[in-house]
Amino acid sequence: xxxxxxxxxxxNAEIRDLSSKPAARLAAGTxxxxxxxxxxxxxxxxxxxxxxxxxxxxxxVLVLVWSFWTWDPATYWIKPDMSLAGYSAILDAGRWTVIxxxxxxxxxxxxxxxxxxFPIAYVxxxxxxxxxxxxxxxxxxxxxxTSYLIRSFSWRLVLGRTGIVNTMLQHIGLTQAPVDWLxxxxxxxxxxxxxxxxxxxxxxxxxxxxxxxxxxxxxxQDLGAGFWRAVATILLPLTFxxxxxxxxxxxxxxxxxxxxxxxxxxxxxxxxxxxxxDVMRVANYPLAFAISTVVLAVIFTLVxxxxxxxxxxxxxxxxxx
Amino acid sequence: MAIAIDIQSVTRAYGPIKALDGIDLAIKAGEFFTLxxxxxxxxxxxxxxxxxxxxxxxGRILFEGRDVIDVPANKRPVxxxxxxxxxxxxxxxxxxxxxxxxxxxxSGAALKAKVEDAxxxxxxxxxxxxxxxxxxxGQRQRVALAxxxxxxxxxxLLDEPxxxxxxxxxxxxxxxxxxxxxxTGATFILVTHNQDExxxxxxxxxxxxxxxxxxxxxxAQFFARxxxxxxxxxxxxxxxxxxxxxEQHSDGLRAxxxxxxxxxxxxxxxxxxxxxxxxxxxxxxxxxxxxxxDLVLTVVGTTFRGLQTDVHLAFADGQSxxxxxxxxxxxxxxxHGARVPLSLLxxxxxxxxxxxxxxxx
Numbered sequence: 211x212x213x214x215x216x217x218x219x220x221x222n223a224e225i226r227d228l229s230s231k232p233a234a235r236l237a238a239g240t241x242x243x244x245x246x247x248x249x250x251x252x253x254x255x256x257x258x259x260x261x262x263x264x265x266x267x268x269x270x271v272l273v274l275v276w277s278f279w280t281w282d283p284a285t286y287w288i289k290p291d292m293s294l295a296g297y298s299a300i301l302d303a304g305r306w307t308v309i310x311x312x313x314x315x316x317x318x319x320x321x322x323x324x325x326x327x328f329p330i331a332y333v334x335x336x337x338x339x340x341x342x343x344x345x346x347x348x349x350x351x352x353x354x355x356t357s358y359l360i361r362s363f364s365w366r367l368v369l370g371r372t373g374i375v376n377t378m379l380q381h382i383g384l385t386q387a388p389v390d391w392l393x394x395x396x397x398x399x400x401x402x403x404x405x406x407x408x409x410x411x412x413x414x415x416x417x418x419x420x421x422x423x424x425x426x427x428x429x430x431q432d433l434g435a436g437f438w439r440a441v442a443t444i445l446l447p448l449t450f451x452x453x454x455x456x457x458x459x460x461x462x463x464x465x466x467x468x469x470x471x472x473x474x475x476x477x478x479x480x481x482x483x484x485x486x487x488d489v490m491r492v493a494n495y496p497l498a499f500a501i502s503t504v505v506l507a508v509i510f511t512l513v514x515x516x517x518x519x520x521x522x523x524x525x526x527x528x529x530x531x
Numbered sequence: 532m533a534i535a536i537d538i539q540s541v542t543r544a545y546g547p548i549k550a551l552d553g554i555d556l557a558i559k560a561g562e563f564f565t566l567x568x569x570x571x572x573x574x575x576x577x578x579x580x581x582x583x584x585x586x587x588x589x590g591r592i593l594f595e596g597r598d599v600i601d602v603p604a605n606k607r608p609v610x611x612x613x614x615x616x617x618x619x620x621x622x623x624x625x626x627x628x629x630x631x632x633x634x635x636x637x638s639g640a641a642l643k644a645k646v647e648d649a650x651x652x653x654x655x656x657x658x659x660x661x662x663x664x665x666x667x668x669g670q671r672q673r674v675a676l677a678x679x680x681x682x683x684x685x686x687x688l689l690d691e692p693x694x695x696x697x698x699x700x701x702x703x704x705x706x707x708x709x710x711x712x713x714x715t716g717a718t719f720i721l722v723t724h725n726q727d728e729x730x731x732x733x734x735x736x737x738x739x740x741x742x743x744x745x746x747x748x749x750x751a752q753f754f755a756r757x758x759x760x761x762x763x764x765x766x767x768x769x770x771x772x773x774x775x776x777x778e779q780h781s782d783g784l785r786a787x788x789x790x791x792x793x794x795x796x797x798x799x800x801x802x803x804x805x806x807x808x809x810x811x812x813x814x815x816x817x818x819x820x821x822x823x824x825d826l827v828l829t830v831v832g833t834t835f836r837g838l839q840t841d842v843h844l845a846f847a848d849g850q851s852x853x854x855x856x857x858x859x860x861x862x863x864x865x866x867h868g869a870r871v872p873l874s875l876l877x878x879x880x881x882x883x884x885x886x887x888x889x890x891x892x
Contacts, residue, residue: 428584429617431604433631433682443630447621 277499286493296500312465312482319403320460323411327456331415336424350409362473365402369393394476402470407463411456417525418452454520462509533561533718534594534608534685541590543576550576552742563712565721565729568739574722578688583607610679611688616671618663624674625659631682649681669700680715689721708732726766738762759884763809770810770852789846791826796881805885814879815854817862817871824872830865
């Protein structure tokens with residue numbers, strides 16, 4: 211018996227070596243990794259993977275590499291190097307304050323968007339029938355249908371000295387003269403940014419809310435929780451991945467925005483993308499890429515930390531209930 | 532501790548549709564009461580009103596004589612085991628059970644002791660630190676029960692809590708409900724579409740249909756005296772025959788079906804033209820000889836059901852009924868077309884008002 215089993219084992223070992231015969235390997239119990247069925251996902255993924263590599267990864271690597279090159283202001287010429295000149299130029303000319311203010315503005319806008327998106331997602335997911343839900347989601351996508359330029363410009367008409375808001379305020383007698391800080395100010399910039407990027411916060415939150423059975427809120431209330439308590443102890447923890455994803459989306463989009471700031475910001479308003487643009491005009495690519503690298507590093511860190519802490523991937527995971 | 536509930540002409544309308552239509556119902560303190568009905572009959576809506584998750588359009592709901600319509604769910608002495616359990620997935624078993632206690636201000640050792648008592652009560656000692664995802668279906672059921680019972684509610688609502696469990700677990704949890712009811716003494720209200728659950732657990736039950744209560748009684752009465760043909764069908768008296776006519780004889784009413792006359796138990800209240808004759812399968816016997824048989828019917832088929840076999844028997848007019856016989860009796864193998872004598876035990880046939888009629892007074 212034992213000898214027979216040993217013989218069979220060694221026979222199996224031989225079969226395993228005949229890797230050209232899938233059936234034999236299946237019989238020997240090895241995983242069939244190269245079968246057509248298992249190869250298909252990679253074949254399907256190849257074109258997008260190639261696109262991401264060529265259009266995403268390669269330029270990013272170039273940005274990183276060129277940020278260490280040196281720039282000659284006399285000839286506007288750049289040459290290969292391993293210099294930190296670009297990075298020190300960020301510190302020297304106070305350009306870092308623009309980076310910091312951009313990141314702060316992005317964080318502020320993202321926070322505001324999340325605060326606004328949370329009740330929207332609640333209404334969409336828990337208080338709407340299927341038809342109202344579809345209508346609300348369609349309304350939320352409206353900002354996508356117009357260009358950023360036109361949308362920003364239309365805010366000028368709303369917020370300007372002779373805009374709708376000022377006319378209304380004067381008409382009902384709340385103010386005598388037009389309110390100046392409505393336009394060409396940080397306020398106007400944030401209004402424009404929120405209006406543009408709010409949908410990016412709403413959709414991940416709706417996705418996160420969809421994974422929360424409405425019965426959980428009822429259960430919390432059944433056990434004695436008031437509405438706000440139920441939101442804080444049940445809804446908030448269960449939708450944190452969505453909150454963070456929404457924050458991140460808006461943060462990234464805002465950090466890279468330029469139109470809203472240029473159209474609605476005051477004379478002194480600056481933002482990273484505008485600064486990069488200015489530097490590029492004099493062909494100082496190392497500095498431009500150094501700034502880009504710093505901002506990218508901040509964003510990548512956020513994504514990594516977020517993914518570990520809040521399990522962003524769970525937002526798209528199969529429902530486990 | 533147990534609370535009596537008085538529901539007075541409660542209506543809940545969604546636009547033109549009345550989910551509940553003038554419900555009057557008094558549930559005694561400490562009673563195990565069941566609302567039985569198919570989906571859409573209004574039983575879950577009624578449960579929501581008692582739990583405080585919804586408001587009636589009209590009518591009053593009293594707990595121990597006090598109107599509670601304006602009392603929100605989180606302030607009512609009611610706890611619920613939800614249909615899909617609604618356990619908090621981001622909390623451990625102990626955190627789930629302790630959730631309500633914490634809101635009451637319990638903490639530390641007192642909280643821990645109560646949670647452990649609750650785990651013992653549902654026979655899950657030591658499961659506190661586990662995540663919900665690690666619990667099996669039956670264990671989750673017990674956690675949901677513990678989470679509600681640890682609050683020591685005056686009323687426990689069970690909203691179809693056994694759906695989605697396999698038959699063995701269902702049986703086990705059913706016994707568990709009975710045990711916990713005796714143990715806690717709270718008023719239990721079970722909502723279900725499963726008549727077995729209702730019959731085995733309830734002190735009293737109500738069968739609901741289209742927002743109304745068709746019959747309200749102790750379980751045995753639903754078989755002895757079903758209020759109408761809907762109730763009879765719902766509790767498993769499937770044979771409902773349309774009589775040619777009803778005759779008044781010296782020994783009581785008789786119905787004529789397919790040319791044969793059968794004795795009826797006297798009906799409750801008045802009956803309309805749409806009355807049906809219900810026949811209890813457990814009160815039919817296939818007799819040996821044609822002498823003295825109450826009915827003689829033709830076999831149209833048999834269905835083997837394991838220990839028992841259904842024998843389908845037809846009247847001359849094509850209407851048929853089912854007699855249940857032991858699978859090893861000779862009757863189980865009767866040939867198609869055979870003529871079979873039947874005797875009817877007392878109360879085998881009764882006259883009932885037609886489907887969807889309001890219950891007889």
